Amino acid sequence: MAMEMRLPVARKPLSERLGRDTKKHLVVPGDTITTDTGFMRGHGTYMGEEKLIASVAGSVERVNKLICVKALKTRYIGEVGDIVVGRITEVQQKRWKVETNSRLDSVLLLSSMNLPGGELRRRSAEDELAMRGFLQEGDLISAEVQAVFSDGAVSLHTRSLKYGKDVDLSCPARTRHGFAPSSTHLLTYPEAHISQLGQGVLVQVSPSLVKRQKTHFHDLPCGASVILGNNGFIWIYPTPEHKEEEAGGFIANLEPVSLADREVISRLRNCIISLVTQRMMLYDTSILYCYEASLPHQIKDILKPEIMEEIVMETRQRLLEQEG
């Protein structure tokens, strides 16, 4: 039962270790971004004394004439079409309240939820009374953002892939392509979308570290699958043997997971945490490279600061090589 004690060590600044060509323009609140008045003010900036000043701490992004500051540490700000992983906090009359690390709890309407068996029908009073049977407080779900209300609250829906349709019966929603809500449209996601999540591990990171990609569901070749929620909730779970139609996914598989799968999942979790402490963007390739770099070490050793640094350095090098 050895306990390891160490003295606190100052962390080395990142840019020292690996030279980067494009340095990000980082600002803190109060910094002047530019004195040129020809720019349009975006989020995170304000005009004061003839110059553009930052109001949040983050990196400056410029698109033609628009300057905005993207905050590095922020709550999740929902955008239509994002995949999020959330935890049910409340069961209300016709909807669930879901915690997604945003400023307000997100909303999952009963009508936006898959029914078991994948039926498509109008939700009745019995469905309302049986809501707790579908999802309880504490359950984890993965869902897609359907709409964003004016106060910033996010409305979610879960989709069933088998029929390739996404039917919304209630509130007007605009999809990413701007189609009218009453029409159905085919989805082109190649893998199954799971609504209620079974056994696995949740890792909470900052939303700004999750890279936006075409798909957020990855089956990693090391033996586990991962859902990279845009809200910073990352779900790691054992790859299901066969992609069964999940009957709404309400009956979670509670059989013990094998030790080999557990070790892969724990290793992935520690790798993600090391990438996060070194502020690297999270996407399937970076996680996979980090996993492979960590293989020579024991799983519990990955949490040590010096090994974390070593693994992430190697990952960063590999990613740079791969890019150019």
Add this chain to the structure above:
Amino acid sequence: MASVTLSEAEKVYIVHGVQEDLRVDGRGCEDYRCVEVETDVVSNTSGSARVKLGHTDILVGVKAEMGTPKLEKPNEGYLEFFVDCSASATPEFEGRGGDDLGTEIANTLYRIFNNKSSVDLKTLCISPREHCWVLYVDVLTGKRVGKVLHASLQSVVHKEESLGPKRQKVGFLG
């Protein structure tokens, strides 16, 4: 202590893992996380330490003052503990919320340090029945309070060591 909500499947996963001696972060059941220790952080105390264990962050200060020994133990000095669970740890500790946890931890610390093998209280005695050293140990918790007991124990032990030279000085004077 901080409370976490989990789904049934997550709980089952964790329990099965623990049965196979594998925690979620890959440690075995009896493995500790890395501990960071810093001593001499508070200048106006005789000795102090700051311990970080996972998300728990604790500051302990020890002040030595002269006092009279307790009647039932005239040859020994004694320790006084005070644990402050501050509201900056979690919102639950706002106002008087942290007092219960604080008194519980303080009582446990009293019991732990009440035997000869942890601290030899006889060395704290200056002259029997008249003067002795009283060590006032103050524990301040910041951030989350998971392993307060563990961390504060280590801190106090560190303090005892850093107080060593001072005690010898007292012996010279007395």
